[in-house]
Amino acid sequence: MASEALQAVLDLLLLDLDFEVVKAGHVQENQASKRLLAKMGFQLVAQKKPTKRLLVSRLSLITMNCIGRSGRTAMVIELHNLSSRFKVRKLTDADLEQVLALYQTNPLYFEHFPPLPSLASLANDLVDCPPGKELSDKYFLGFWDQDSLVAVLDLIDGYPAADTAYIGLFMVEQAYQGRGLGSTLVEEIIAGLPGRLKKVRLGYVSSNPQAKAFWIKCGFSYLAEKELACIPVTLAERWIEQ
Structure with a gap:
């Protein structure tokens, strides 16, 4: 399942590798991607137009802020x-x-x-x-x-x-x-x-x-x-x- 695969990647980045912020992008009109990423806890950050090499649709950039297992405090508000x-x-x-x-x-x-x-x-x-x-x-x-x-x-x-x-x-x-x-x-x-x-x-x-x-x-x-x-x-x- 896509959600399980994405969660595994997030666990690797946020917990095992101790990243504090993960950013992702999805085509604004793709509701399936929007729902999947929202389910994973991502929040809207900004919208921007893609380059010519991307789809001719606006991209919604989204971010999720977490704290890793190391206990290092992130800059976000919990x-x-x-x-x-x-x-x-x-x-x-x-x-x-x-x-x-x-x-x-x-x-x-x-x-x-x-x-x-x-x-x-x-x-x-x-x-x-x-x-x-x-x-x-x-x-x-x-x-x-x-x-x-x-x-x-x-x-x-x-x-x-x-x-x-x-x-x-x-x-x-x-x-x-x-x-x-x-x-x-x-x-x-x-x-x-x-x-x-x-x-x-x-x-x-x-x-x-x-x-x-x-x-x-x-x-x-x-x-x-x-x-x-x-x-x-x-x-x-x-x-x-x-």
């Missing part, structure tokens, strides 16, 4: 460290309807930071990165209670500085709110970040008192004011206790 209660994985196109449903349970957020979300805007959220960062630095994550999407986190590794993680969005499904779950999850996320990261930064809409109260509760301190899409945003930061 998703299993981010929650003791929920399953954490990177979100894909297949999850967008559930993500949209979660967003729609939080209308107050979009009252302060329009426009309303759509499947098209979420598809952009999957790949949107700040200047100088790549998709390999982006962790657009879902926190799952079995088949239920509980929370969404958009985190950029190493932004705006190498020792900083940036939270672009954190949202909890409305049905799970009011129990202290959000702040508890933030604590676990921060505690689960690798030691090379020293602080976490984020921005919230200045006119949203609920957002301000939540992030202050989570230990974030005022840093500065800026405008994002003509909307006043408060930057806040928290140092990570080592």
